[in-house]
Amino acid sequence: MMRFFKILFWFFRGVRVYALVGSTGTGKSFRAKLVAQKYGIEMIIDDGLLIRGDQLIAGKSAKKEALYLGAVKTALFHDKAHRDEVAKALQRERFRKILVIGTSEKMVQRICERLQIPQPNKTIKIEDIATKAEIEKAMQSRQVEGKHVIPVPALEIRRNYPSIFYDSVRVFLRRSFGTGASLPKIYEKAVVRPEYTKRGRVAISEAALSQMVVHCVDEYDPAVKVKRLAIRDDTQGYRITVVLEVPFGTKLASNAHALQEFIVDNIERFTGILVAEVNIVIDRLTSRRTSSKNRQRERL
Structure with a gap:
């Protein structure tokens, strides 16, 4: 019954959910802001964080976890306190569109279920917005150098997670306004090295x-x-x-x-x-x- 009322809550608010899906290390977070701009999306859920524009609104980063197993649990909002914090922030914030990032459609569905938001109206696959060469380059950066991207400015990560901050990268995008002219839009993203990559990945036998x-x-x-x-x-x-x-x-x-x-x-x-x-x-x-x-x- 509670789930039914939650569905009605989001329905009357007119919220649409988008999913960005791709295998680990294929560049989803790197392209998240570009997808958000294209579809007019205000909020992003990525690796345990709730992001609005250039600000971290709620949650905690899976990249800060000491062990890979802990990072997976954080990304899936396994902890009740973490889950409740983000769910309350979602109810408090005013928005019409939200992007949920995950390694599979099932993962996104589970995140939506745990945060009590609707299931995705539209699913975007990384292969639809990135070339094969771009995906391979992103995977090489992840596997060889252990670099991860969080789609917020470096200042936000330095302030909240200084121990994992590594570098920043800027993306320039020209946006047309229908008058023949276009203005450049600059997106800054933070590059981090997660705690768990320093200790090695934990796997179950x-x-x-x-x-x-x-x-x-x-x-x-x-x-x-x-x-x-x-x-x-x-x-x-x-x-x-x-x-x-x-x-x-x-x-x-x-x-x-x-x-x-x-x-x-x-x-x-x-x-x-x-x-x-x-x-x-x-x-x-x-x-x-x-x-x-x-x-x-x-x-x-």
């Missing part, structure tokens, strides 16, 4: 993640047995394929989506990693339901 998936399935329905697991990690998150053996008569087929959500929610909540997808494959049906005790004996 495939063995540990596999154990968590098996535990989730067992908790969801002890009669269902995991036969095989395939895990792949890419820039948008972990992709998991679970092959199951299901007792005859179990109504798992109709609840497969619920099991997917159960696995995703538990893994993301307890590890902070981003799960891009979970595929459920029912390999075969067994003739009887197997008790948890028998299953433990089979594993031994």
